Amino acid sequence: MSVIKRQDLAKCSEKLLKRKECKFEKQEIEKLITMFANITGGLNNKLDRTKFRDILHISFNMTDDILMDRVFRAFDQDSDNYLTHEEWVLGLSTFLKGAQDDKIKYCFIVYDLNGDGWISREEMFQLLKTSILKHSSEEDQDENIKELVELILKKMDHDHDSRLSMSDFKQAVEAEILLLEAFGPCLPSPKLRDAFLQELTQEQGKF
Template identity: 65%
Template sequence: MSNAHNITRKAVQVAIDDLSAKKVHFGKGEIESLLHIYKTITKNQDRMDRLKFRDVLHNSFDMTDDILMDRVFRAFDRDNDSYINMTEWVEGLSIFLRGTHEEKIRYAFTVYDLNGDGYISREEMFQMLKTSIIKQPSEEDPDEGIKDLVEIALKKMDKDHDSRLSFQDFHQSVLADPLLLECFGQCLPDQKKKLAFEATFKKTHTIY
């Protein structure tokens, strides 16, 4: 169990210096603003739990898929302590909002690799597509249609023909066709939501 503490002025300054040194895709003023947002969400606690983070994904980015929201949380939570700290918050948003193509490919693969074994399996594809695709009432067996989509995805992306997607398979496929980046469900914000969220931290806040 991780105990939360109030965020001190020193802790904020340490986080700003640490993040600036890591060269995230934000300027110092933007980092300060993002930490101000973090403090507001957590009520000045140094831990953001899963529910608060899901609220951000749902309210700011219209994400509704429980599986993918959980996986995005895990992608942000790099130390696997079931909380997002200040550094993880800014580092995660750096990729989520402004990541390079390479960073986004690695991030999306991490999200889609549900069990963390380094591969996206048939079962994982099926699970994600089943929750992200809107079922048509006329379909007799929607699962069959999803299975067909899984086979189409494998045929297109499984370069070494081992019936699962390695990072290399996924990487090569997305480089060849960037539209495949979010082929198993929304794990990144659309442009409109991204710009709206960025507008909330463009102006530097005083966070002390």
């Protein structure tokens, strides 16, 4: 277990408290920073993709490899393939406490597999195939998935350019909140979210 100097913990938490995108209270931030240091071995170390995926699996029951990698990417603001303690806290702020607009932007980033600013037919197909095949015994679901993609486009593609922009996605989700995770679960269930947040108020956490 890593030991963090009290003054270092206070300095880091105060800095994060000033970030407008941070939804956590000071106690929660301090607990998350301590958790991060315990996982990585130190405040200034970084969290790699493998350990992060383990956390998603253990704490939030995520199993989809593609989605877990994309969640990591959404947290990794500087795209260096590692998370700093700041990226960890700010990412979890959206993941656990984000307002609807925050979550719309986050989910769009997760589903935009190649990061080009659009969710294409191909990306929808890839995401849905991974999700649906886990719950199906049929060997070939490709045609069914293609039909589903077309149905989703008909409902969400407001400018009719055969792909989803952030504007398309936002408009569709605002009209029907269930479309927020249309291409696979990338946010925690309310039960697991609440359990994780409860950990932040206890003396000893999971990690």
